[in-house]
Amino acid sequence: MEHIRNFSIIAHxxxxxxxxxxxxxxxxxxxxxxxxxxxxMDTMDIEQERGITIKxxxxxxxxxxxxxxxxxxxxxxxxxxxxxxxxxxxxxxxDGALLIVDAAQxxxxxxxxxxxLALDNDLELLPVINKIDLPAxxxxxxxxxxxxxxxxxxxxxxxVSAKSGMGIRELLDAIVDRIPPPSGHPDxxxxxxxxxxxxxxxxxxxxxxxxxxxxIRKGQQVMLMxxxxxxxxxxxxYPHPLKRQKTPAIKSGEIGIVVxxxxxxxxxxxxxxxxxxxxxxxxxxGEYEPAKPFVFAGxxxxxxxxxxxxxxxxxxxxxxxxxxxxxxETSVALGFxxxxxxxxxxxxxxxxxxxxxxxxxxxIATAPSVVYHVYLNDGSMVEVQNPSQLPDGxxxxxxxxxxxxxxxxxxxxxxxxxxxxxxxxxxxxxxxxYMNEERVLLEYALPMNxxxxxxxxxxxxxxxxxxxxxxxxxxxxxxxxxxxxxxIAGDVVDALSVIVPRTSSLSRGRALVxxxxxxxxxxxFEVAIQASLGNKVIARETVKSMGKNVTAKCYGGDITxxxxxxxxxxxxxxxxxxxxxxxxxxxxxxxxxxxx
Amino acid sequence: xxxxLHIPFCDSKCHYCSFNSYVEKFHLKEHYMQSVHQxxxxxxxxxxxxxxxxESLFIGGGTPSTVPPKLYEPFFKTxxxxxxxxxxxxxxxxPNSATSSWLAGMQQLGINRVSFGVQSFxxxxxxxLGRSHSRDDAIRAVTNAAALGIAHISLDLIYATAFDTPSLxxxxxxxxxxxxxxxxxxxxxxxxxxxxxxxxxxVAKEHLTQTRQLFSAIEQHGFKQYExxxxxxxxxxxxxxxxxxxxxxxxxxxxxxxVNNIRYYPHRNIxxxxxxxxxxxxxxxxxxxxxxxxxxxxxxxxxxxxxxxLGAAEFQRAQLLVDAKKLTFHDNVFYNxxxxxxxxxALFIED
Ligand SMILES: Nc1nc2c(ncn2[C@@H]2O[C@H](COP(=O)(O)OP(=O)(O)OP(=O)(O)O)[C@@H](O)[C@H]2O)c(=O)[nH]1
Ligand SMILES: C[S@@+](CC[C@H](N)C(=O)[O-])C[C@H]1O[C@@H](n2cnc3c(N)ncnc32)[C@H](O)[C@@H]1O
Ligand code: SF4
Ligand SMILES: [Mg+2]
Numbered sequence: 001m002e003h004i005r006n007f008s009i010i011a012h013x014x015x016x017x018x019x020x021x022x023x024x025x026x027x028x029x030x031x032x033x034x035x036x037x038x039x040x041m042d043t044m045d046i047e048q049e050r051g052i053t054i055k056x057x058x059x060x061x062x063x064x065x066x067x068x069x070x071x072x073x074x075x076x077x078x079x080x081x082x083x084x085x086x087x088x089x090x091x092x093x094x095d096g097a098l099l100i101v102d103a104a105q106x107x108x109x110x111x112x113x114x115x116x117l118a119l120d121n122d123l124e125l126l127p128v129i130n131k132i133d134l135p136a137x138x139x140x141x142x143x144x145x146x147x148x149x150x151x152x153x154x155x156x157x158x159x160v161s162a163k164s165g166m167g168i169r170e171l172l173d174a175i176v177d178r179i180p181p182p183s184g185h186p187d188x189x190x191x192x193x194x195x196x197x198x199x200x201x202x203x204x205x206x207x208x209x210x211x212x213x214x215x216i217r218k219g220q221q222v223m224l225m226x227x228x229x230x231x232x233x234x235x236x237x238y239p240h241p242l243k244r245q246k247t248p249a250i251k252s253g254e255i256g257i258v259v260x261x262x263x264x265x266x267x268x269x270x271x272x273x274x275x276x277x278x279x280x281x282x283x284x285x286g287e288y289e290p291a292k293p294f295v296f297a298g299x300x301x302x303x304x305x306x307x308x309x310x311x312x313x314x315x316x317x318x319x320x321x322x323x324x325x326x327x328x329e330t331s332v333a334l335g336f337x338x339x340x341x342x343x344x345x346x347x348x349x350x351x352x353x354x355x356x357x358x359x360x361x362x363x364i365a366t367a368p369s370v371v372y373h374v375y376l377n378d379g380s381m382v383e384v385q386n387p388s389q390l391p392d393g394x395x396x397x398x399x400x401x402x403x404x405x406x407x408x409x410x411x412x413x414x415x416x417x418x419x420x421x422x423x424x425x426x427x428x429x430x431x432x433x434y435m436n437e438e439r440v441l442l443e444y445a446l447p448m449n450x451x452x453x454x455x456x457x458x459x460x461x462x463x464x465x466x467x468x469x470x471x472x473x474x475x476x477x478x479x480x481x482x483x484x485x486x487x488i489a490g491d492v493v494d495a496l497s498v499i500v501p502r503t504s505s506l507s508r509g510r511a512l513v514x515x516x517x518x519x520x521x522x523x524x525f526e527v528a529i530q531a532s533l534g535n536k537v538i539a540r541e542t543v544k545s546m547g548k549n550v551t552a553k554c555y556g557g558d559i560t561x562x563x564x565x566x567x568x569x570x571x572x573x574x575x576x577x578x579x580x581x582x583x584x585x586x587x588x589x590x591x592x593x594x595x596x
Numbered sequence: 597x598x599x600x601l602h603i604p605f606c607d608s609k610c611h612y613c614s615f616n617s618y619v620e621k622f623h624l625k626e627h628y629m630q631s632v633h634q635x636x637x638x639x640x641x642x643x644x645x646x647x648x649x650x651e652s653l654f655i656g657g658g659t660p661s662t663v664p665p666k667l668y669e670p671f672f673k674t675x676x677x678x679x680x681x682x683x684x685x686x687x688x689x690x691p692n693s694a695t696s697s698w699l700a701g702m703q704q705l706g707i708n709r710v711s712f713g714v715q716s717f718x719x720x721x722x723x724x725l726g727r728s729h730s731r732d733d734a735i736r737a738v739t740n741a742a743a744l745g746i747a748h749i750s751l752d753l754i755y756a757t758a759f760d761t762p763s764l765x766x767x768x769x770x771x772x773x774x775x776x777x778x779x780x781x782x783x784x785x786x787x788x789x790x791x792x793x794x795x796x797x798x799v800a801k802e803h804l805t806q807t808r809q810l811f812s813a814i815e816q817h818g819f820k821q822y823e824x825x826x827x828x829x830x831x832x833x834x835x836x837x838x839x840x841x842x843x844x845x846x847x848x849x850x851x852x853x854x855v856n857n858i859r860y861y862p863h864r865n866i867x868x869x870x871x872x873x874x875x876x877x878x879x880x881x882x883x884x885x886x887x888x889x890x891x892x893x894x895x896x897x898x899x900x901x902x903x904x905x906l907g908a909a910e911f912q913r914a915q916l917l918v919d920a921k922k923l924t925f926h927d928n929v930f931y932n933x934x935x936x937x938x939x940x941x942a943l944f945i946e947d
Contacts, residue, residue, distance in 0.1 A: 556600065
């Protein structure tokens with residue numbers, strides 16, 4: 001066990017975690033020159049395309065220092081706030097963490113958030129300043145910033161370039177020297193935590209575990225402590241993005257993949273403890289909270305006949321993404337679909353894209369909503385995830401909405417802009433710290449519904465990309481909120497309703513119909529677009545009817561050509577949703593939250 | 597049954613035109629005319645065409661008036677027994693090459709309808725379109741045809757160009773209706789790949805109010821709009837038959853035929869065509885494709901769309917359009933009231 005090092009790589013988004021993982025894997029000789037690719041740990045297509053990590057990924061590596069063999073278990077984690085759940089899981093099975101900080105960007109919002117997560121787990125933190133090859137790199141300034149804002153000693157911070165490979169050897173040596181080996185009792189009965197699970201088409205449900213006490217052996221009868229179910233261990237492997245290696249046992253302090261031969265992944269819950277069936281441990285390793293969705297949106301097939309296909313697709317995605325939750329719902333406008341809970345907007349985007357690409361579905365996503373606690377006059381409380389389900393105003397005593405603690409780090413020159421933005425989003429300042437002369441850290445209490453759409457983009461654009469942002473949910477507070485409905489051609493389209501603060505309902509209503517007017521293409525008929533509060537119309541726009549759609553030319557007998565042109569137009573229309581006589585493009589449903 | 601014959605020669609290439617035609621292959625004329633004759637013999641045979649079965653002949657181009665009547669003789673000689681006694685026989689003609697003697701020669705062969713490519717009577721506009729004739733050439737050619745007693749005369753006009761003004765279009769119409777014609781085709785300028793205008797898409801410019809004014813002005817002269825681009829005292833049988841989806845033979849380089857729901861395409865390239873005039877590539881039309889064609893063709897013309905063509909949901913959507921006064925419905929046929937919307941209506945109705 002003294003020769004094992006379990007660690008996660010954590011950082012703000014894009015500071016170079018996955019690239020550093022590549023260099024470490026390479027330095028350990030774990031892949032051949034030929035097999036080497038970039039961001040190897042980002043195994044999903046969507047991760048490669050977007051250049052971001054979505055799911056934490058583990059790898060077991062061998063390293064030799066001073067003639068001694070070490071096993072390094074590395075977990076690359078995502079930096080994006082939506083996926084911080086992945087970071088928590090990873091840290092719970094690590095004994096230390098590399099805190100990567102970009103030498104040009106310095107400490108950012110998710111750097112701090114992730115440090116807190118690591119400290120919650122009592123982990124040894126190794127500060128690593130990356131991208132020192134960049135001309136704009138200021139490693140000394142960044143080291144100071146780490147000391148002053150995070151309060152950890154950065155005198156021994158490692159200076160690396162994950163791009164060029166500079167400093168990697170020193171980093172590996174430091175990992176061996178400074179990250180503590182695992183503790184645990186090799187001779188005690190089996191006790192391991194499941195920190196990830198997914199479904200493999202050939203092997204069935206797989207559990208990725210960190211063994212604390214004892215060992216898991218092939219053939220062993222094990223028990224899941226949460227439900228006392230017993231299963232036999234069919235196979236064991238060490239994780240690797242390209243080539244997993246089989247092993248007869250995963251021992252105390254190690255990580256590995258357990259094959260239980262189960263067809264259903266839902267039995268294998270992340271956070272659960274695996275123990276020996278005959279001689280079970282008395283206590284579980286500890287529990288962590290299941291991932292909690294923050295935003296909810298309706299997902300509907302454009303073609304209403306494809307509801308079952310959508311269900312299958314969600315079921316399949318769920319096998320590899322336990323944070324996904326959904327239940328069927330119906331909409332007058334959109335038919336049968338699902339209300340899906342997401343960890344955030346990026347998560348929502350990723351899931352929608354995967355559903356469309358991997359399962360060949362055309363989908364409509366409604367504008368995401370947070371969960372409201374609606375207290376009725378009779379004293380009862382209902383949770384509302386879908387604005388169209390908000391009970392009648394006369395029945396409501398009060399509505400409470402979720403708040404977050406938002407952390408923004410910005411260069412001082414954008415401070416004014418950013419404070420204005422936060423105020424316009426109903427933010428309440430809780431903290432303002434100058435990290436140094438150039439940078440400020442702000443903490444605000446913000447209604448979560450204000451950050452769901454647009455906030456991040458606006459923040460980035462008013463700070464030329466320099467401000468960073470992180471949030472964590474805090475508590476519910478009362479808000480003066482109303483439901484804003486949208487009528488298209490005279491009928492309320494339930495999927496387009498939104499909940500907004502009463503004070504901004506008029507401006508939101510106006511912005512909404514104006515926006516919608518831009519999005520709704522001209523049709524055979526004039527289309528009235530109205531925003532209303534209850535029965536009261538507060539804003540109206542009209543999309544004029546179309547004047548012409550035909551090519552007035554001579555085709556002679558070449559009718560096929562004409563037909564093909566029309567088929568093309570038809571394919572475009574197929575991606576729209578018919579609501580009565582009116583056809584709405586997919587983006588109409590998301591656009592209701594756009595402010596301008 | 598209809599017959600289309602393509603003549604792929606032009607004196608010059610107009611800036612907008614992508615029809616299959618050559619300006620430097622006049623030496624192939626004789627050869628070419630022999631080849632179309634060969635294809636005619638073959639097609640009459642393979643489709644078992646019976647005497648008197650061909651209701652309409654259309655000689656289009658390119659420019660049919662670049663080929664002297666004499667060279668058409670063998671073709672007509674073979675074809676004559678297959679033409680019905682009432683057949684409409686149209687030849688397209690350009691004002692610069694359709695001389696009196698050419699017109700007379702064609703009339704002799706049986707042509708009873710001439711369609712002149714006039715485009716405009718404004719010399720400046722003609723020049724900018726790359727036409728090689730003047731306003732006077734056009735007037736003379738039409739007058740000559742009428743003097744010969746050719747029964748039906750049509751003019752092609754082009755509108756929706758950046759060169760148009762309301763007064764220009766008015767003057768064009770005034771001159772058009774001063775001539776002894778019974779039909780007008782008015783085409784909106786479209787930008788085609790491979791033409792001079794392909795690099796100048798801004799020359800196509802449509803003002804819908806102008807278009808509607810143009811349509812109603814033409815109709816005021818008793819020329820009924822029977823298709824998006826066609827107006828006449830009596831419709832051209834050839835045109836109407838296309839929109840009714842009747843079978844047609846397609847003869848010549850770049851012609852298209854369609855018989856028994858197989859659309860066929862002889863070689864487009866003139867040399868390849870002369871090499872093997874009876875070769876063609878084929879496309880079998882599926883029921884869904886035929887249906888779709890019948891719907892959009894029916895909607896862009898007085899042909900209309902029979903309810904029997906439509907599924908239940910499609911019928912319902914068509915009914916919606918009747919309620920909204922976009923269509924009318926009598927004797928089980930839906931008729932479009934605004935041809936300018938025909939494609940949109942087709943898209944709206946079809947599943
Ligand atoms: N110049 C330079 N660029 C680097 C270095 N390390 C990473 N990058 C670049 O920084 C970008 C982000 O790198 P990633 O490794 O994907 O960052 P990450 O931290 O894994 O990002 P997330 O997983 O999305 O949080 C990529 O374009 C890398 O090529 C470095 O040392 N020097
Ligand atoms: C097949 S062309 C040949 C007619 C004949 N060669 C002539 O130009 O007089 C028939 C008609 O199509 C029209 N046409 C051709 N290309 C066009 C285009 N790009 N846009 C609009 N009309 C076009 C012209 O009005 C033309 O007269
Ligand atoms: S419009 Fe007529 S003359 Fe001009 S190029 Fe086309 S076919 Fe030839
Ligand atoms: Mg990454």
